[in-house]
Ligand SMILES: Nc1nc2c(ncn2[C@@H]2O[C@H](COP(=O)(O)OP(=O)(O)OP(=O)(O)O)[C@@H](O)[C@H]2O)c(=O)[nH]1
């Protein structure tokens with residue numbers, strides 16, 4: 296392409312005056328005082344009016360004809376960043392009461408199989424998942440029940456497992472749990488809930504009692520618990536006497552339970568997981584009648600029922616909503632920018648609060664067939680894996696005093712706290728861009744103060760380490776349960792609301808300013824002032840706009856873009872990639 300053709304292309308582009316002011320002959324001529332510009336509504340009227348009027352003379356900048364977005368091109372993507380779930384592992388299948396019957400053996404020995412173990416519940420954090428909405432509508436997740444044992448000593452099949460897939464950056468915290476095995480053990484010790492002996496001491500006591508033979512016959516209620524026994528079908532319960540029954544076997548846990556994380560669950564799934572992690576192991580199946588053969592009862596007509604399953608009520612929360620968060624005043628053009636950069640079909644409207652819940656879009660950098668144009672090398676995740684995509688969250692607009700929960704305030708600020716890099720989106724046609732950025736940072740800074748106050752109060756209320764999160768490790772042993780601290784919340788009634796998550800301070804996140812609507816006439820001066828101010832903030836001539844001393848200011852960019860015409864998008868994508876590496 297010759298130089299003349301290239302420069303004529305550049306001249307046609309909306310952003311040419313921002314990028315190459317020297318090529319724009321009208322730049323110096325068109326630098327009037329911004330305050331003398333007609334009001335915004337009038338300008339918009341001028342733009343629409345110009346479509347029906349004859350083309351203006353070439354000396355006057357013609358208003359750009361912007362692409363129309365048809366209402367049928369909007370879709371609402373569901374999004375949830377926190378939810379509560381009850382996880383119910385699978386109960387065990389019942390043991391079987393059966394006797395061998397063959398041609399010449401009409402009354403053979405007992406041969407009932409044991410019940411199958413219940414299904415387990417696993418969790419796996421995956422890159423590519425962005426929201427918890429699919430889990431949020433489930434409410435309760437149940438693993439399959441173990442199948443009942445069968446005759447000819449056939450054990451029951453295991454119950455179906457359930458795997459929860461969640462986005463990387465999900466925090467799992469337990470609210471309460473009902474653990475029938477733990478309850479049973481406590482009941483046997485006669486101490487009920489709240490027994491304050493530690494695990495080791497309890498284990499020692501158990502061994503001593505067992506050696507002394509105290510389990511047998513200490514408590515008749517342990518021997519005869521109707522709900523635990525399965526009786527031979529054709530026989531009435533009254534034909535049994537409690538003396539026929541042996542002591543109820545001790546509660547058992549499945550072998551899988553050893554790799555269950557210690558209670559209470561406090562997991563920070565901040566890395567993608569190659570294999571699912573066990574959350575709740577299924578309950579053991581009941582014992583078939585051969586287990587109860589004794590000299591006095593050679594043909595037991597009873598077996599035990601499968602154990603009840605462990606139930607855990609957890610709260611899932613996304614610590615990382617998206618890699619980039621678009622923060623801006625209402626109507627700044629955030630959703631339009633998201634549409635321009637990703638395949639998102641977020642709704643756009645010329646009024647405030649078009650967006651009421653975050654929209655997440657994905658920018659694909661490498662789709663397995665090739666890398667996007669203009670990217671020399673792929674960025675990498677902290678673990679060294681190449682980053683093939685990143686996500687952008689279009690967060691609803693902030694208004695002054697949002698930190699006091701004005702408008703839909705605190706809910707939106709909560710989302711900002713969960714973005715990796717902040718992109719402050721300002722409308723170049725809506726007054727002083729520097730003031731807009733300062734106003735946005737003021738709200739964000741005030742929210743940060745509020746949050747740190749809340750966290751301090753919480754730290755004083757809870758015991759040290761009680762809410763410490765453990766990161767995912769493939770083989771965590773239940774033996775380390777005491778390291779995390781915190782009591783077992785066996786009783787759902789005693790559960791208290793979970794404290795807020797500890798997240799990195801907002802002012803320490805890398806940030807960039809995106810100046811939208813750069814196609815509007817007479818916005819260059821506004822942009823130039825923004826650039827100058829940012830350079831001064833970076834050089835330390837002004838305080839960080841959040842008011843925090845250690846706010847991030849390593850490399851501050853301002854980029855002009857036109858979301859509607861998708862101009863300036865490639866440069867912005869590269870800056871985002873660069874800032875993701877700064878985290
Ligand atoms: N001229 C021009 N108009 C734009 C541009 N980007 C967005 N707009 C218009 O600005 C208006 C608001 O755009 P949105 O993308 O809905 O703004 P938003 O920041 O998501 O607004 P809220 O969701 O209400 O916070 C719409 O009428 C868009 O057509 C742009 O680059 N140039």
Ligand SMILES: [Mg+2]
Pocket residue numbers: 629630631642643649650689
């Ligand atoms: Mg919007």
